[in-house]
Amino acid sequence: MPHRRILSLWFPRLGAERLIRVEPHLGDVPFAIMEEQGPAQVLSSVSEAAAKLGLYSGQPLRDAHAQCADLITRPRAAHREADFLGALHRWAGRFSPWVSSEPPDALVIDLTGCAHLFGGEAALAKQVTQDCADLGLTARLGIADTLGAAWALARYSAQQVGSHRSGDAIDQEARATRSRAGKRRHWERGGTAPGVAAASPSQSRIAPVGQTWSAIGSLPVAALRLEPHTRDQLNRLGLRRISDLLGQPRAGLARRFGRGMVDRLDQAIGSAPEPISPAPPPERFAVRLSFPDPIGLASDVEAALERMLGPLCDKLRTKARGARVMRLEAHRCDGQMCWQTVTGAVASADPQRLRTLLAMKIEALDAGPGIDMLRLEAVQHEPIQARTMAGHAEAAAHGQRRQNQGAALEDLLGRLGARVGMEAITRLHPGASHIPEKGAQVLAAAWSEPAEDWPKSATPRPVLLWPPEPVAGGDGPTPPPRFRWRGRDFSCLQASGPERIAPEWWLDDPAWRSGPRDYWRVETDRGDRLWLFYAHGAALSPGWFCQGSFA
The missing domain is CATH 3.30.1490.100 (DNA polymerase, Y-family, little finger domain)
Structure with missing residues (x-):
């Protein structure tokens, strides 16, 4: 059985370069993606031009603008970045069928038994890097026996190990110890370990088979995917590299820093399993x-x-x-x-x-x-589920008729939607409100079912409704015998009512700041049957208004 080989592919500027592909001019200027983290605004992704000016992900937006006044920013669209990462997930399927996503900006590819198809791991890494460059993406990769080691090589293989303080940690020791600091070897103070050649970045990110320890030993402890507070505690104790942890007793590390840190270390060196769960391919028909x-x-x-x-x-x-x-x-x-x-x-x-x-x-x-x-x-x-008719013959026949009627209506909606657009076909559904204009809601016919039971009102409702229009007439709550509406004079022949409707006190609706309304059904000498109401004027002046018409 071939040895397991994992490739970790990291896109450090995924958010910014996604928009640069859409707007190429953003690649020539300092550009960054910003997002809100609580009350603050920070940079979530920066372009290469912005990174050269010292901007970095996680930097507060105010500091970034103070450092670079010409910085151009765009708000982050996390769902679009996820869709773009999904497209890269499909692209990565050409190298191996076992691909998994690491949101928000990384992929994991299981290369076991696949690298020889591309001429070896070095040739495959070169092909991946070239494909990403053709796509306009900055990519860093690492290949190792474990997922933890490949993740560390992709992100920290070119990073120097430093101290958590402004100077070397030996400066914080006693004077007697500090006097012998010059005699210490430089790699004991955070420098490059002896025997590690200055290899090219592409070679240093591919760990030889079975040599995971030596490949990640010189990397900082942050490469173990530790929590920030755990990483800071290790740095204070002088444990800055992964090799410093490999020689420590596991029981003492677990008591001091928790089981999670030991598990991350075991996963990186292969002592603990870390499976890769690829996303199932979407069903295509x-x-x-x-x-x-x-x-x-x-x-x-x-x-x-x-x-x-x-x-x-x-x-x-x-x-x-x-x-x-x-x-x-x-x-x-x-x-x-x-x-x-x-x-x-x-x-x-x-x-x-x-x-x-x-x-x-x-x-x-x-x-x-x-x-x-x-x-x-x-x-x-x-x-979809198959429909099975069961029960008595009469019930089955009634259900079959309803099914045929529903199919005919669905076919009609489909034909109309193909011509005018499916969004243009709507239907009314009852609304959960006693306010007349909120008594029905408009839904798309293709994504809703017909309403069967409409709530019945004690008084009839008009066929047509419109926003309230002022009516010139009497000043009292009794329907005026004569009134003027829409430039025409009307005489009231018969009026039935009133029906009092109060506003929704839990909502501040500007249209209902006039307070309770008394609705009347008025028949006029011109043959119109109007729906008039008298607003009692809680916050505004009282008066008469027309809101609808009966058939």
Whole structure:
């Protein structure tokens, strides 16, 4: 069995370089990503130009602006950085099928049995570095027998070991001891250990097989992924390098610094296991069809869809999934590609329902000189469950009728959505409020179910509602016999009411600062049935207003 080999790939400027790929001009100026940490704003990622000026991640934003007045910042979008790291996760799959993410800016690749396919570990590391440079990313990598050692080599292989104080720790000792400080060897005071050649960065980050101890022994104790307070305590005791810990009794280290520090040390040298859990690959459902000769007629594309939808829906049903968003790609013989996307009202694995929606997008495809290949993919899919009708014959027949009616409505929504957009089709649902204008909420029809039971009111509600409009009439709470509204004069023939509606006292709604309202249903001489109310004027002047109209 081959020896286990782990590659740790770290992107120290992932956040900044992600935006530089979108806005290339940011790469020529000092640029940084800032985020809020409690009440303070700090830098989460800096560009190479900003790093050359001394800026670093974790630096307060005020200090950064004082140090570099020309600094350009952008707010951090953690979800976009996570999506970008996911794209790099898929790219890293070309080197090994065993890839795991280390949010927010690192990947772990298990190279066991894969390095020889690229000419060895050194050649693979060179290929990874070149690919990252082509992507415009700064990358540091480390290869070792364990994940902890590879993590340490990727981040600390080029870092010098220093003291936690402004001078050497020997300066804090007694005078008699300090007088002999010059006789001490430099590596005992934090310098480079003897026998470690000044190798190139690429060579120093690859630990030979079975030599994990010697590869990470000269690195600082921070390379063990320790907590900051533990790292500071070790530095105060003069334990600055990992080699200083390897010779110490484990029981004493565990009593003084806790079991976590000992576990990190054992994981780095391979005495304790540290498994890698790769993310499962996303389920993809796609089919393609190539043609011996280019096609360009709509009828040919429809015939191709008939052949492609069957296998695609079989794959979806096997996984109990239904396609919500479909993407049809047409690869032309001139090397160009055009596509169309269609969204269904519900997720479905029925070829006929999907074919109806896709047929509406065929005319929008630009065939150009001819189409060599068609590719159909379920871009967004959802789990679906088979419906089983059970019970008495009457109940089963009633349920079947409701199912057929629901399917017809869903097909109608899908066809309308393919033409005007699925977001443009909405439906009303009852709202949890006694305020008239909040009695219904607008939801997207494709992502909601029809409301079955609407709350019944003791008094009828108007068909049309609008914001309250002032009415010129009487001053009292009784409906005026004559009033003027929208530039027209009305006479009140009959009025029914009042219905008092109080505002929501737990909310400060500017539209309801007039206090309680008395609503009346008024029939006028012009045939209009209006919904008038009298505002009693808690914070504003009282008066009459019109808010709706009955059928």
